[in-house]
Amino acid sequence: MSSMDLDAFKAKATAFLDGVSTRRSVEDGPFVWGQGSDNVAIVEETDEESEAEMVGKAKGWAAAGYDAGFGWINGPVEFGGEGLPNEYATAYRALEQKYEVPDLSIFMINLGMVGPTVAVHARPEVKADVLPKLYRGDWVSCQLFSEPTAGSDLAAVSAKAVRDGDEWVVTGQKVWTSNAHLADVGEILCRTDPDAPKHAGITGFLVDMKAPGVEVRPLRQMTGGAAFNEVFFDEVRIPDTWRLGRSTRMGRCDDDPDE
Ligand SMILES: Cc1cc2nc3c(=O)[nH]c(=O)nc-3n(C[C@H](O)[C@H](O)[C@H](O)COP(=O)(O)OP(=O)(O)OC[C@H]3O[C@@H](n4cnc5c(N)ncnc54)[C@H](O)[C@@H]3O)c2cc1C
Structure with missing residues (x-):
């Protein structure tokens, strides 16, 4: 057009x-x-x-x-x-x-948060694969930022991702995750360098919400609904190609998409 x-x-x-x-x-x-x-x-x-x-x-x-x-x-x-x-x-x-x-509210996170982040920070082949799925609504996404001890102070994120060859292994807990129970993919923030100052030791990834080791538990609200969830990650594997932007020192590699 x-x-x-x-x-x-x-x-x-x-x-x-x-x-x-x-x-x-x-x-x-x-x-x-x-x-x-x-x-x-x-x-x-x-x-x-x-x-x-x-x-x-x-x-x-x-x-x-x-x-x-x-x-x-x-x-x-x-x-x-x-x-x-x-x-x-x-x-x-x-x-x-x-x-x-x-x-269309289930697509609010696709269109307002995850899509724009992927469009800027993902590798070209991931953009070409993931963006049509997000904008066509084939996939629902969620954002996995908040944790029991990382709310307003988001830089206190403690869910960790450890590099293992071409993959990252994620373990930790997220909370208040809207639509996690419906999501195909999530955008997760993980600590990748525990030695860096806390604001500097974090890396973003896409994560397959149906991957082995992902457990979504609904949080029932006093008003009856359960739109938010706790999400537990138990050694969940993410390909390095799904990293968003540069990783911090511990897992830094030469093919960082932003460099
Ligand atoms: C409708 C809704 C949808 C959400 N969906 C998601 C989602 O999809 N994914 C996700 O990751 N999170 C989501 N959240 C969680 C949201 O991002 C957190 O609620 C937020 O990060 C605040 O964290 P907290 O609830 O732990 O509060 P806290 O950080 O514990 O804050 C509690 C209170 O203390 C105040 N406070 C905190 N620190 C200070 C300080 N240093 N000085 C003074 N006052 C302070 C805060 O202003 C607040 O009033 C959602 C929240 C809402 C309301």
């Missing part, structure tokens, strides 16, 4: 949206204090069956949009994007809001 002008793009987007959805009958008006729902939940709390239905609908919507060229409008073509300027992506989002769209 790289040579299409904005009006032609909007017409194509409108035709696509007309084909897969219906226009919302009442558009949201301006926000007015005291009016509307009292629901302030950040994360929906639902039962397993409804959650599975929600995930199915979200994945279907994301795949249809991606296949029609509206999944990663402003992303680089070589990694599965459409290569269009940001204003095209903004125009599509504005159009999409006029239609009935499933709950």
Whole structure:
């Protein structure tokens, strides 16, 4: 779609949206204090069956949009994007809001955190493999940062990754991991150099959430739902190719993608 002008793009987007959805009958008006729902939940709390239905609908919507060229409008073509300027992506989002769209919140971490990090810090072959899966919604991702003793003080991370040949071996615990129970892949921060100053001894990786040694335990909230999890890693192996950016001294290698 790289040579299409904005009006032609909007017409194509409108035709696509007309084909897969219906226009919302009442558009949201301006926000007015005291009016509307009292629901302030950040994360929906639902039962397993409804959650599975929600995930199915979200994945279907994301795949249809991606296949029609509206999944990663402003992303680089070589990694599965459409290569269009940001204003095209903004125009599509504005159009999409006029239609009935499933709950897409499971992709918030794909699109807002893991995707952008991979796009900057992963090796080119990993970008080409992983980014289309994240932006098409084939994979759900989670972020594995917080630990029982590393919250606001994220630099206190203690889950460790130890280099073993072409792999890293991860052991430790994460907590408050939104969507871990649905995730195919996670972005994890691990301590790779216990001797470095604490802010400097940490390395990021992608991790296969279905790998042997990964255990996801739901945290039941007093409100009934279980959107957050504890995640335990017991000698989980990650290929070095899934490292994000440079590693710290202990595992540093010559093919660091940022160098
Ligand atoms: C909706 C939601 C979703 C989340 N999803 C994820 C997720 O997907 N992945 C993930 O890794 N984490 C997630 N988190 C966890 C979140 O990142 C942590 O809650 C955060 O890191 C804070 O850590 P903590 O809860 O251990 O609080 P603490 O760090 O223990 O802080 C407790 C209180 O002490 C205050 N405090 C801390 N240090 C200081 C200081 N030095 N001086 C003064 N005051 C201080 C804090 O402001 C806070 O009020 C999520 C949290 C929420 C609310």
